[in-house]
Amino acid sequence: MNRARAALAAALLLALLAADQPARAQELVADLSDHLIAIDSEFTGTDLLVFGAIEGDGDVVVIVRGPRVPVVVRQKARVFGIWLNAASVTFTDVPAFYAVATSRPPEEILDADMRRLNEIGLDQLRLDVEPDTEIDDITSYRDALIHLRQRSGLFVSEPAKVSFLGRRLFRTVIHFPAAVPVGRYTVDVVLVRDGQVVQSFSPPLTVDKAGLGADIFDFAHDESALYGILAVIGAALAGFLGSLLFRRP
Amino acid sequence: MFQIYLPIAEMSVDIFLLLGMGGAIGFLSGLFGVGGGFLITPLLIFIGVPPPVAVGSSVNQVVAASVSGAIAHWRRGNIDFRMGTVLLVGGVVGSLAGILLFDILESLGQIDLVIQLSYVVMLGGVGALMLVESGRAILMRRRGGGGRRKKHVHTWIHGLPLKMRFRTSRLYISALLPLGIGFAVGILAALMGVGGGFFLVPAMIYLLGMPVTIVIGTSLYQITVVAGATTFLHAISGQTVDIVLAGVLTIGAVVGAQLGTRFGAGIRGEELRGLLALMVLIVCAALFWELVATPQEMFNLSDLMVMP
Numbered sequence: 130m131n132r133a134r135a136a137l138a139a140a141l142l143l144a145l146l147a148a149d150q151p152a153r154a155q156e157l158v159a160d161l162s163d164h165l166i167a168i169d170s171e172f173t174g175t176d177l178l179v180f181g182a183i184e185g186d187g188d189v190v191v192i193v194r195g196p197r198v199p200v201v202v203r204q205k206a207r208v209f210g211i212w213l214n215a216a217s218v219t220f221t222d223v224p225a226f227y228a229v230a231t232s233r234p235p236e237e238i239l240d241a242d243m244r245r246l247n248e249i250g251l252d253q254l255r256l257d258v259e260p261d262t263e264i265d266d267i268t269s270y271r272d273a274l275i276h277l278r279q280r281s282g283l284f285v286s287e288p289a290k291v292s293f294l295g296r297r298l299f300r301t302v303i304h305f306p307a308a309v310p311v312g313r314y315t316v317d318v319v320l321v322r323d324g325q326v327v328q329s330f331s332p333p334l335t336v337d338k339a340g341l342g343a344d345i346f347d348f349a350h351d352e353s354a355l356y357g358i359l360a361v362i363g364a365a366l367a368g369f370l371g372s373l374l375f376r377r378p
Numbered sequence: 379m380f381q382i383y384l385p386i387a388e389m390s391v392d393i394f395l396l397l398g399m400g401g402a403i404g405f406l407s408g409l410f411g412v413g414g415g416f417l418i419t420p421l422l423i424f425i426g427v428p429p430p431v432a433v434g435s436s437v438n439q440v441v442a443a444s445v446s447g448a449i450a451h452w453r454r455g456n457i458d459f460r461m462g463t464v465l466l467v468g469g470v471v472g473s474l475a476g477i478l479l480f481d482i483l484e485s486l487g488q489i490d491l492v493i494q495l496s497y498v499v500m501l502g503g504v505g506a507l508m509l510v511e512s513g514r515a516i517l518m519r520r521r522g523g524g525g526r527r528k529k530h531v532h533t534w535i536h537g538l539p540l541k542m543r544f545r546t547s548r549l550y551i552s553a554l555l556p557l558g559i560g561f562a563v564g565i566l567a568a569l570m571g572v573g574g575g576f577f578l579v580p581a582m583i584y585l586l587g588m589p590v591t592i593v594i595g596t597s598l599y600q601i602t603v604v605a606g607a608t609t610f611l612h613a614i615s616g617q618t619v620d621i622v623l624a625g626v627l628t629i630g631a632v633v634g635a636q637l638g639t640r641f642g643a644g645i646r647g648e649e650l651r652g653l654l655a656l657m658v659l660i661v662c663a664a665l666f667w668e669l670v671a672t673p674q675e676m677f678n679l680s681d682l683m684v685m686p
Contacts, residue, residue, distance in 0.1 A: 205677070
């Protein structure tokens with residue numbers, strides 16, 4: 130169903146593109162199968178379809194990034210026989226999610242500088258540390274950060290394939306795992322020609338919690354004092370009811 | 379398999395696993411008359427609940443577990459409210475201090491370690507004491523008889539200032555002593571999510587010299603209030619109280635406690651306590667192993683929240 134809807138939307142986009150042509154070179158249009166990913170209690174991950182159309186030749190790159198947050202990477206060390214968190218490095222702006230899709234391997238489309246500029250490929254991700262970091266061996270922390278994010282499915286290691294239907298319509302699927310963090314995401318769809326970014330397009334994407342679980346979570350964070358009082362009263366009532374229910378004759 | 383989503387722990391767990399855990403803890407508490415909070419936190423950590431959420435939710439469950447006992451003892455007039463209130467003033471202050479310590483340790487990235495380490499020490503100590511005590515009781519029964527404990531000994535404790543009269547307990551002692559004991563229990567509640575009965579009861583009998591008949595009721599009164607205050611403090615300081623988790627555990631525990639009480643009525647105490655001691659020591663050993671075994675991942679991440 131999703132696919133049919135997307136194909137229809139793509140056809141419409143294409144028509145739009147054609148009609149638009151004389152005015153200005155609008156060479157790229159793109160959209161998502163959904164602009165909101167709702168995480169409810171049954172959420173086990175989802176696939177997001179990115180589709181669109183281009184005018185003329187070129188390659189398409191899709192970069193999906195979650196909200197950027199500071200992340201502390203801690204290394205364990207053995208002290209008196211016990212493993213504990215020892216040295217740590219704080220990375221200031223780590224995307225909570227990162228995935229890329231390309232129509233050809235990224236190295237064939239853009240040179241390293243351009244890839245770095247657009248953060249295309251995990252090895253090109255900008256991961257800055259706090260300015261006063263005193264640890265020399267940042268690389269091992271950076272590698273650990275990427276490795277752990279990959280393991281939880283939040284950094285996608287290999288670029289997914291952007292496939293063309295004919296010469297103009299393209300589509301790709303980005304997978305979001307069950308543990309995908311909430312927030313405002315950026316999806317950048319980029320048209321590349323001759324090693325240069327010709328045009329880019331950024332449809333909005335939001336990941337948010339939904340359902341009862343989300344309500345409880347929000348309540349606990351927004352009205353924490355009231356939540357605490359209710360938690361205590363609820364527990365006291367439950368204990369009291371329990372003792373009434375099983376009261377001995 | 380029926381999964382339930384825990385909104386604060388942010389994970390899905392099999393509901394029957396949780397009910398079973400609550401039931402087992404309740405069964406033990408009905409059987410042995412212990413609170414069982416000291417087993418909930420480590421069990422929750424084993425199934426993957428983040429340690430701070432395990433502590434915050436466990437202490438919430440302790441409120442439910444202790445309130446019915448406190449009411450029952452109050453009806454029978456087995457609570458020294460004056461003593462209990464002094465204890466709980468110390469307890470609430472201790473809980474506040476514990477929460478502050480909790481926050482500091484969390485920002486240093488050491489809270490998981492400290493929770494696990496305190497459990498290893500506490501379970502090891504309690505387990506060993508119980509094992510020795512039940513072993514001695516079994517030996518005594520075989521030999522018959524047994525000595526009498528001297529009831530009232532005067533020590534430096536009785537020289538402390540701020541003396542107060544506790545009529546129900548028939549004591550005239552310094553208020554600093556119950557305040558200090560309460561303070562220690564409050565810290566334990568905040569850091570470990572336990573009621574602290576395992577520490578409070580012997581301290582009230584041996585350190586304060588309270589009559590055994592009113593010790594249980596008074597300690598339950600203190601535990602209920604301190605656990606309530608600690609739940610509240612965890613809820614406002616770290617948002618680590620998962621009411622769904624605590625609720626499911628409570629349902630299991632209420633049923634389990636009834637079964638435990640009935641089952642325990644016809645069984646000899648010493649052997650049972652020996653068994654519980656062994657179980658406590660096994661949990662302790664498993665936690666200790668997690669601390670000393672070479673970890674599979676040498677690094678770990680924590681995302682810092684950005685306040686909007």
